[in-house]
Amino acid sequence: MRHNVLVIGDIHEPVSRRGYRRFCRKIYNKYKCNQVVFIGDVVDWHGLSFFAHHPDAPGPTDEYKIAHKCIEKWQEEFPVATVCIGNHDARVVRTAESVGIPSKFLRYYADIWDTPSWEWVDDVIIDDVYYMHGIGYGGLHPAYNASKHLGMSAVLGHIHSVAGIKWNVSPAKRWFGMDVGCGIDDKKYAFAYGKHAKRRSVISCGVVIDGHPYHEMMKLEAYKR
Numbered sequence: 001m002r003h004n005v006l007v008i009g010d011i012h013e014p015v016s017r018r019g020y021r022r023f024c025r026k027i028y029n030k031y032k033c034n035q036v037v038f039i040g041d042v043v044d045w046h047g048l049s050f051f052a053h054h055p056d057a058p059g060p061t062d063e064y065k066i067a068h069k070c071i072e073k074w075q076e077e078f079p080v081a082t083v084c085i086g087n088h089d090a091r092v093v094r095t096a097e098s099v100g101i102p103s104k105f106l107r108y109y110a111d112i113w114d115t116p117s118w119e120w121v122d123d124v125i126i127d128d129v130y131y132m133h134g135i136g137y138g139g140l141h142p143a144y145n146a147s148k149h150l151g152m153s154a155v156l157g158h159i160h161s162v163a164g165i166k167w168n169v170s171p172a173k174r175w176f177g178m179d180v181g182c183g184i185d186d187k188k189y190a191f192a193y194g195k196h197a198k199r200r201s202v203i204s205c206g207v208v209i210d211g212h213p214y215h216e217m218m219k220l221e222a223y224k225r
Contacts, residue, residue, distance in 0.1 A: 003127050006033040007206035008078075009182035010041035010157045012088060013070035014063065015190045017203055020183035023218045024205055025077055031207045031214070036078045037124065039157030039180055040086025040133030043067045043113070046190045048091040050098075054189040071113050083120045085109065086133040086158065127211040134158030134179075141166050143177030153177070155206060155213070160184060163202035165213050178213045180206035 006028045011020065028036070044067070046053065047060035058066060083089075089109065096106055109120040123132035130146075134156035137146045143156040144166040153175040163181030167174060181204030184191065191201075207214040 002210055003035050003208075004031050004033040004210075005035045005037055005126055005129075005208045006031070006078075007131070007155055007178075007180045007208065008036065008038045009163075009180045009203075009205055010039065010086065010088075010160060011074070011183045012041050012044035012190060013074075014066040015044055015046075015185055015188035016070065017183050017185045017218075020203065020218065021074060021077055023203075024183070027205055027207060027216050028078075031209060033207065035126065036081040037126075037131050037155075038081055038083040038118075039131065039155065040084040041088040041157065041182075042071065042074075042083055042086070044088050044190045045091040048095045050094075051193075054192050056189045068113065071115065075115055075118070080117045081119075082124050082131075083109070083115075083118050084124065084131055084133045084157075085120055085122055087135050089120075127208070129153040129155060129208055129211055131155045141177060141179070143179045144168075145177070147175055147177035151175075153211065153213070155180060155208065157182060160201040161197075161199040163204045163215060163217075165215050176213050178206050178208075178215060180204060180215070181217075183218075 008024050046057045047063045134142055142159050143154050147154040155178045157180055160182045162179045165176055165178045167176045181202035184201055186201050203218040205216055
């Protein structure tokens with residue numbers, strides 16, 4: 001089967017970028033995709049952060065209610081998907097572990113967010129391409145670094161300010177690393193910690209067709225204030 005995979009960047013609901021969901025649907029249609037991978041950090045969970053909370057941020061209960069409505073819209077757009085669990089998605093688990101609550105008492109991600117047709121995984125391989133959120137990889141080319149480490153093509157999210165494709169080519173084979181960018185709104189409370197950063201988030205997504213990568217930037221002119 002030919003796999004045309006849409007790779008959606010970090011969206012950190014409920015603080016995603018205006019228009020990003022429509023953009024992802026447009027790219028899905030453009031490449032005639034038949035598979036969807038959320039690369040991780042589908043939710044932000046600012047209310048469960050171990051760091052200082054922004055005074056304008058909702059508490060965990062209200063944040064869950066708002067984020068849940070956002071996830072419902074994504075699920076309506078993409079009913080079947082694979083979700084690579086990101087570090088923000090896992091904040092509820094890490095918080096429970098920090099106070100000694102065993103995992104058997106926790107609900108599964110699909111149950112928490114009412115997404116029975118979304119498969120939540122740590123990573124997934126499709127057409128010899130490794131998809132993961134990207135925890136542990138950084139620098140200017142996180143996915144390229146991961147691909148060198150793994151010895152195979154890799155697609156990552158996690159680092160908001162980098163995006164694009166970088167290749168490794170040997171006499172025997174070629175393989176790539178693709179950072180897909182993200183779909184967040186830098187101006188929201190959850191990202192106030194980076195308000196003085198000069199490098200901004202790259203609003204984009206990725207597509208992989210039969211193991212070959214394409215990177216698509218979202219046009220932002222219509223959404224600038």
